[in-house]
Every structure is written in C-alpha cells, then in structure tokens.
Amino acid sequence: MTQGALADLLAYQSVTEALAQVSGRLGWDQETVMPRGAAHQRAEEMAALEGVLHARRTDPQIGEWLAALDGADLDPVAAAKVRHITRSYARNTKVPGDLAAEIARVTSRAQGIWAEARSNDDVAHFLPVLGQVIDLRRQEGAALADGGDTYDALLNDYEQGATAAEIGAMFGRMRERLVRLRERILGANKPVAGLSGTFDEAGQLRLSHMMAEHFGYDFRHGRIDKAVHPFSSGSGADVRITTRVDEGDPFNCLYSTIHEVGHGCYEQNIHPDYALTPLGGGVSMGVHESQSRIYENQLGRSRAFTGWMFDQMARVFGHGGAADADAFYAAVNRVHSGYIRTEADEVHYNLHIMMRFDLERALMSGDLAVDDLEAAWNDRFHTDFGAKVDRASNGVLQDVHWSVGLFGYFPTYTLGNVYAGCLHQALRAAHPDLDAQLAKGDTSAATGWLRENVQVHGGLYEPAEIIKRACGFTPDEGPLLDYLDHKFAALYDL
Template structure:
C-alpha cells in the first residue's frame, strides 16, 4: 500500500497542475485582457513543460513499476497512469511545449479572424497548428496510423476504420429521415427580441434544474460554449443571441451535461487519472442526452414553453405542441452547434473526413476552404457564403484538437443506447419532465455512468449502463420515433 500511496501522491500533484493549466485556458476564453494573449501563450507553454516533465520522469516510471495494485480500482488507476506515461513519453518535451504555445496563440487569433471573416490572414497560423499536430501524431503513432494516435487521446481504443464503419451504418438512416421531413410543412420559428440578460437568468434556472452545482461552478459567456475543470471547480460558458434564445438555453444545458459528469465522479477519485470523464465520446453522451433526449423532449419543451411565456410574453407561438416542433425544427444549416438532431452527425462526418485528410497530408491547409465548401454543398445542398459560416466556425482545429470531432457523433450513439435503457427503467419519466424535473433521469445517469469517472473503458462503461454493446440502432430508432411523431411521418 505504501508504494501505491506514493504513486497516488505523485499523480495528484500532476493532476492539480493540469487543472491549473485548464484554468488558464478558461481565463483566456472569458475574462483575459486582449493584450495578454502572447504572454498567456508563454505561460501555458511553461506550465506544459513542467507537466510534461512530471508525466515522463524516471521517478514516475519507478512509481508505476512498484505500485502493486491490489483491487480493481487500484488496477484501473495504475493502468490509466501507465497509459498517460506511455503517450507522453513518445512526445519530445520541446514539441509538447511548442504545440501548447502555438495552440494558445492560434485560439486567440481565431477569435479575431472569425469576427472579421479573415480566413486568409489566419491560414499561416493554422498551418503551424496542423504541422505541430502531424509531428505529435507521428511521434505517438510510432510507425502506426497517425490519425488513430490522435483519436486515441480522446476515445481510447477507437480507430478511424471502426468509426468509418459506424458512420457508414448511420448515414443512410439520417439521409432518409431528412428527406421524409423535407416533404412536410416546416416547423415554426420564434419571432421577437429576447433580452439577453433575461436569457442568462433563465439559463441559470435550467442549469440548476439539470443538477449543476454552482457552489463548485460558474456560468460565463464565450464565443464558443465549453466546459472546463473537474471535481470541485467545474466551469461552463454559454452565449446569447437576442433573436434566438434556444442557442443560449440549449448550449447551457449541453455544457451542464459535461459539467455534472465531472461534478458527480466519486470524490475519492478527485485529482487522479480516474477523476475525470473516461473519454470525450462518453462525455458527449452526457451533454447530448441532457440537451436532446431530455431537454428537447416534447414533455420538457411544454414546461419550457410556460417558462418562456412568463419571462418574455407572447413570442408568436400559441401552444406547447407547436413550441415542441419549434424546439426540434429540422432544416439544413451552416452552423454545427445550431444543427438539429437529424443533421448534426452529418456535420461531424464531414469534419472527420477533412481532418483525417489534413493529418495524412492528403489535404493542404491552403485548400481546406475549397474542400469544406465542396463537401458541404454535396452533403447539405447549400453554398457556404463566407468562412465564418464555414471553415472558421469551430474552435477545434485552431486549438489543435484533431481527433476530437468524431467523438461528438460517437457521443450521440452512446446517448441513444443510454436513453433506450433509461426509458425502460423509468417508464413514467415524461411526467417528471413535463413538470420541469429531469431528476429521475439525472439520478439514473449519475449511478450508471457519471460516478465511475475513468474506472471503466468507454465501450465497457456504456455496455454496463445500457445492458448491451454500443450500436447506432437505438439512436436511429429514437430519431425516427421522435421526428416521425413531430412531423407526422
């Protein structure tokens, strides 16, 4: 036990430093002075050097070798720590620090480029980011597939080949459902001006309803909503649009799904490799099931309709049923984060193919916009009018997050599996949702998924929770049933 305890002490210090690095990133996206960007990049790079040194230190290797775990939790802890050591050891310290520095600078420049619509001015920075990602991918792959090496950092055990098979099985059902909906009358839009301060007030009520503990978190605004941190300090951001309050409300609920996953992990796992979500696919399963299967359900939408009428008055929709169709409006659009459930995964499949080509060297950064626009026209039948509506819309590539995008679609698939099992266990859930109370579902997710943190491998965790191995079938069945009822298909 003494040798294992020594390892745990070492790990907790390293994880604490990682949390500090995350806080620097949160600050950069929310309240950092604009003129501090270059200095912040140097600070992040310096901290990455310290963390990388700890993650690859010979003393750490010795602690791992002598840990002698005696139960399942200890064995999982050592295995996760060993995995981290192995991955970090393949990347030279100088490369890790330089990538952290450039990614921080790039993220700040992306905000300015997105605001100005200046893709040409941003491309040299993006080229640097991609070059550093390729270098890290090749170091991690050690002769294997470079993209798989990046993907494994977000979804352990997954491969591009496996994702291609999953997406190939998912795409036809989505395309057929989209075509069927397109033949029906469109769902209504909201009309009116929705005060942004009032939006933030209602978004906080929604966050609390979905279990977010504000004594261990906070809600701020950012260009791109995100969740940051774990354990006792988990922060989220959202955004507002005076013409579209759904953007604020559902972004908030989505990020609360991420945040409560982190807040609900076993307290004794805090500041250890088990004290965070096991993968981004599982993480996304929580945010998507909160946002879509629960908060966009007709039952919960009926409650939200009443809340919005009380706060904003008449906004052109007369009844809860029509409001539920507005909440679940299906139409092709340019922006991934605003996409409906039917189109969303098609956005992800496009990004998956493009980023694989970038990492493989089959697509040059200079040709990315043309490739994006051509593929978007083929998949969505729309001509991208400008880079803000196209390749500049997402923060992921500017921030060096290659291999991240496909986990969004995988999270939807996991959410479909969990939702099927959840509904079987909670047949009266709609009664609670209609009263604005998702607690029964949240308790189920906390017990089946969230409390375990990194204890189980991603697919094993979903299998344990749902009672069957992950498959795209429950997601397709849910979408067909829900939108078939909403659109009379």
C-alpha cells in the same frame, strides 16, 4: 514495497493532476475574461506550464514505481488508477518535451487568432497558424503512432481504443439512414416556423441559470460565463461552463447551456474520492458527449420538457415565441439545413460531424492542403446540406477545435450521440413514467439515473464498458437511429 510504491505514485500524481487543473483554468480565463492584449503572454505561460507538466508526466521515477507495481494484486480502484498512469506515461514518454511545450504555445496563440479571424470572416488571417498547428500535431501523432496510423494515435487521446476505420464504418451505416430520414422530412412539405420576437440577453441568461439548476448543475462549485464557443472546464470542486447569446434565437443560449451542463454535471458528480486522481475526470470524450447530448436532446428537446420550457419562456419574456407549446416543441426540433453545427437539429448534427471527420483526416494525412481547406469545406457542405456557405464564420471558421489542436476530437461527438441513444433506451426502461416528471421541469429521475450509472464512476471503467454496464448491452448506433426515426416521423407525419 508494493503499498509504498503505490502511495508514492498516487501522491506524485495528485500534484500533477492539480497542476493540470491550473492549466485548464488558464484556458478558461483565456476564452472568457482575459484581456485581448494578453494573448502573447498567455501563450508563453501555457507553454511554461506544459513544460512542467510534461516533465512530471515523463519523470523516470514513474517508470520505477510502475515496475514495482507490475503484477501486484491491487483492488479495482487502485488498478484503474495505475492503468491510467501507465497509459499516460507510455504516451508522454514518446513525445519530446520541447514539442509538447511548442504545441501549447502555438495553440494558445492560434485560439486568439481564430477568434479574430472568425469575427472578421477572414480565413486568410487564420490559415498560416492553422498550418503550424497541423504540422505540430502531425509530429506528435507520428511520435505516438510509432509506425502506426497517425490519426488513430491522435483519436486515442479522446477515445481510447477507437480507430478511424471502425468509426468510418459506423458513420457509413449511419449516413444512409440519416440521409433517408432527412429526405422524407424535407419531402413531407410540412413547414415548421422558428421562434418570432426578440429575447433580451438578461432574460436569456436568467433562463440559462434556471435550466442549469433544473438539470442539477451545482453553482456552489461552478459558474456560467459567456464565450465565443461554449465549453466546460474543470473537475471536482471547480467545474465551469459557458454559453453565448443571440437575441433573435434564445435556443442558442438555452441549449448550449443544457449541453454544457451535461458535461459539467458529469465532472461534478464523479465520486469525491477520485478528486485529483486519474479517475477524477470523464473517462473519454465519447462518454462525456453522451452526457451532454442526452441532457440536451433526449431530455431537453423532448415534448414533455419543452412544454414546461415554453411556460418559463412566457414568464420571462411575456411570450414563448410560438403560438402554443406544440408549436414551440416543433420549433425546438425544426429540421433545416443550417450552417452551424452547435445549432443543428438532431437529424443534421451527425452529418456535420461526418464532414469534419473526413476533412481533418485529409488534413492530417496531407491529402488536403491547408490553403485548400475553405474550398473543400464549402464544396462538401453544399453537397451534404444543399446550401452554399455565405461567410467563413458560418463555415470553416465556426468551430474552435482545430485552432487549439483538437484533431481526432470531432468523431467523439457522434460517438457520444450513439452512446446517448443506448443510455436513453435503458433510462426509459428504468423510468417508464419519465415524461410526467419532465413535464414539470423535474429532471431528477433521469439525471439521478445517469449519475449513478455513468457519472459517479469517472475513469474507473473503459469507455465502452461503462456504457455496456449502464445499458446491459454492447453499444451500437441502432437505438439512436430508431429514436430519431420515431421522433421525427411523429413530428412530420411521415
């Protein structure tokens, strides 16, 4: 009875997982190559598919199979699969099907409206549909919370077990040290120049492809395209990433690529036996971000790797955009109060996240009205970064997340940085000669360690557990903050 129920449940779930991949592919298409005039139809397509998925995820037969498996002696892999399905079933049965479909419909439409508003710096064009998204997500959060905290219910979609109170407390501890480090850097009176010159799109995309290969991205099962906001999509045998190009700033393209390669490699390297099962994707967005952030920062922005990257820039463009490899390393890691989160240096990045975390909590609770969001953003940015936002695309319209309903997602970026700090400490202990390899553009020791200790496991373990197993200690913010202090003290002669 138990084995039959398990086999039937997993066969049913495999079809659901396959349909979810199709939905993800529609989202990828929408943000890369879909004709602009297809937005309305795509919204209906997404809503229709979400209706099918929601019906499958809430089918009473799942409850019967789970009841038959209750208390069964399952091996660890099967037990983990059942754990995920149980959690998904409990979550989805709380959300009405028509609400799930309407969220899919409105967020698909909102993404296109956001892209138009961003290109025209027109906040007023976006706010009405944002209000609809927030209202729908509040309804969903209330259904999921079942009398508890609405924001926590949404946060748990991205980081199981996390609470806003715990994350807020961690952010408070981090903020003090980050602000102190920033003040020391800015007070050091050591200006660092950015890159100079023009870097054509074709050359940047060639380098982007090269960087992806050197970090282990498998182009037999992936591809790179351009998007307004870089992202990764898919799992298993079809994992796609995107980047963007600014001919005056090649770092935008190169580090967006490396970041998304971190996400992509996580999905590509999950054990193949887990494909189209609940274990076949990254276990949480915090763990996912740990991979993208350690690829991008601790590895990609290291002195060793940037020395190699400088040489590749010179081969492609005839110059590296800086006087020498040391100047290039300094430019890669230049600390400045920029507007754009995805382009932020490591000192400022988490301050960007903390701002968004506070604003979205206020939006979801109703303490901040949608019509007041731009003013609240601009005031907070001026307070935190000491600069006035010059246009909406550099401010409240820069991120795609709220348009597609990802409330509760932003804090996982900083949680990912915290996890990355812990993983980096353990990685360096395991490979003390890592810099010698990175200086040759060889990331295989680092990416291999991450593959074996994190990526291959997919959803087998809970988020904090997988980091603890890899590092040998319970994750906290200390290793990340120590790494930042050490790195930037050396860079700025503090």
